[in-house]
Amino acid sequence: MRLLIVEDEKRLALSLAKGLTAEGYAVDVVHDGLDGLHRASEGTYDLVILDIMLPGMNGYRVCSTLRAAGHDVPILMLTAKDGEYDEAEGLDTGADDYLTKPFSYVVLVARVKALLRRRGNGGPSPVHTLGDLKVDTAARRVFRGEDEEVTLTAKEFAVLEQLVLRVGEVVSKGDILEHVWDFAYEGDPNIVEVYISALRRKLGASLIKTVRGAGYRLETPR
Numbered sequence: 001m002r003l004l005i006v007e008d009e010k011r012l013a014l015s016l017a018k019g020l021t022a023e024g025y026a027v028d029v030v031h032d033g034l035d036g037l038h039r040a041s042e043g044t045y046d047l048v049i050l051d052i053m054l055p056g057m058n059g060y061r062v063c064s065t066l067r068a069a070g071h072d073v074p075i076l077m078l079t080a081k082d083g084e085y086d087e088a089e090g091l092d093t094g095a096d097d098y099l100t101k102p103f104s105y106v107v108l109v110a111r112v113k114a115l116l117r118r119r120g121n122g123g124p125s126p127v128h129t130l131g132d133l134k135v136d137t138a139a140r141r142v143f144r145g146e147d148e149e150v151t152l153t154a155k156e157f158a159v160l161e162q163l164v165l166r167v168g169e170v171v172s173k174g175d176i177l178e179h180v181w182d183f184a185y186e187g188d189p190n191i192v193e194v195y196i197s198a199l200r201r202k203l204g205a206s207l208i209k210t211v212r213g214a215g216y217r218l219e220t221p222r
Contacts, residue, residue, distance in 0.1 A: 001046040001116060001161075002026045002179050006036030006062065007078065008054050016049065019105055020112070024140065024154030026179050033057030040066055045073050047115055049108075050095070052079040060093050067094035074115040078103075128164050130220060133203065135164050142203070150202055155180065159195045163208065163218035172215035 003020055007013035008031045017027040028045075030036050033054035040048050040062070048066075052059035063075055077095040096118075097111050128135045133150075134143045140157050142150040152160065158180040163171055173192045181191075196216060200208055209217045 001158075002028070002044065003047050003049065003112070004036070004040055004045045005029045005049045006033065006040075006054065006059070007031065007049070007051040009051070016105075016108070020109070022154060023109060024158045026158070026181055031055075033059065033062050037062045037065055040073065041069065041071065047074045047076065047112060049076050049078060049112070052077060063095050064093040074118070076108075076111055076115060128167070130164070130167070130207070130218070133207075135160065137161055137164065152199075152202065156195055156198055156202075159192070160199055160203075163216060167218045168220055170211045170215045170217050175215070 003025050005013050005016055005020075005027060007016070007029070010031060013029050013031065017029050020027050028039065030039055031054075034056035036048075036050065036054070037057060050059045050062060054062070057065075059077055059079070063077070066073070066075070074097075075095045076097045076099060078099050078101060080101045096115055099108060099111060128137065132145050136142070140154075140161075142152055142157070142160070144150055159176055162176050162179055173189060176192050177189060196208055196210075207219060209219055211217055
């Protein structure tokens with residue numbers, strides 16, 4: 001899943017991005033309200049972490065503008081302020097949740113996961129069955145058979161998730177890079193092949209097919 005952080009405290013923003021990346025999310029960061037509005041409007045994000053006190057345009061206006069334009073992406077607001085009025089104002093503009101600084105990183109991750117689960121409840125089941133494999137995209141766990149758990153790293157699961165959500169379709173290497181890493185990734189694009197190989201070793205060589213020149217397809221076991 002892809003997250004956008006709009007936070008002008010660069011140290012905090014980069015710290016959050018590092019932690020959330022380790023959790024398996026692709027994270028983009030901007031430090032200005034106008035940049036955040038543009039990125040959130042143009043990008044395909046699963047959640048936005050939005051500070052209120054921002055240069056260019058404050059978080060209230062960013063949030064209300066996104067909602068007025070019809071964007072329903074979950075928004076978690078951050079602020080150094082405290083008080084019921086500020087919280088009410090933030091939620092009134094269309095934010096889904098509110099967190100006051102200073103906050104625990106563990107609490108932030110829990111709020112992020114809760115918002116993503118809440119959004120997913122309106123769609124298909126997060127548990128995908130592929131033969132004897134069960135992939136739970138909400139709990140981010142994979143099981144073989146009834147109770148044998150297959151241990152995957154955060155990045156391995158994130159790559160698998162992109163294939164699971166489009167099972168039977170060809171998913172390009174570029175799509176995987178964009179959603180599992182981020183728009184600014186400048187490393188070797190062949191990193192995707194490394195993770196595909198790791199998934200084949202753990203889940204079975206026949207599960208993921210290479211479509212030459214196009215990408216990868218997750219096969220539905222017969």
